[in-house]
Amino acid sequence: AQSVAQPEDQVNVAEGNPLTVKCTYSVSGNPYLFWYVQYPNRGLQFLLKYITGDNLVKGSYGFEAEFNKSQTSFHLKKPSALVSDSALYFCAVSYGGYQKVTFGTGTKLQVIP
């Protein structure tokens, strides 16, 4: 079964510092990997995806993620955090296509002014 793990419930980072939100996935075929962000009382917004190709994927709002096959990881990164980046971030995986995406439990990112 496909699964994804987000080991940190919460990440705190000072404004202007680089941020990393961690994600690992279970191995089965060629995964499609996604990051979504959820602001309070809102739905999920798509940030970026990895399907194939370059391991470094660039997405919305200055975020990027690096696919690492040997470590089965897909960590989300941003060089300089903004207070407005504070939100709940979900890593997600699907196999063999876009259908039935499985989400991680989410990581709350708190950017401290």
Added chain:
Amino acid sequence: NAGVMQNPRHLVRRRGQEARLRCSPMKGHSHVYWYRQLPEEGLKFMVYLQKENIIDESGMPKERFSAEFPKEGPSILRIQQVVRGDSAAYFCASSPSNGEAFFGQGTRLTVV
């Protein structure tokens, strides 16, 4: 092109009543997914539908829950005889046949 539309945004039901949640996918999207988000938890997959077909309902509770995506009209998630434990945010997403999913803003169901 409007995004995924869910209504109502907020729904309050008494225990034992029925809840009907509606989802209109984005134009051109033929795939619909329903997820449930319990307080302080992540999203749990419930069901994946295409027009008039349930493709995967492995995340649906065996009783009281049902979903449909008719040929015309929105997708409906129906919860019969609601209980307090059904209180959650229910998110719908849609996608084209080969593309990432886009989410609606969710319906927050409160059972009193």
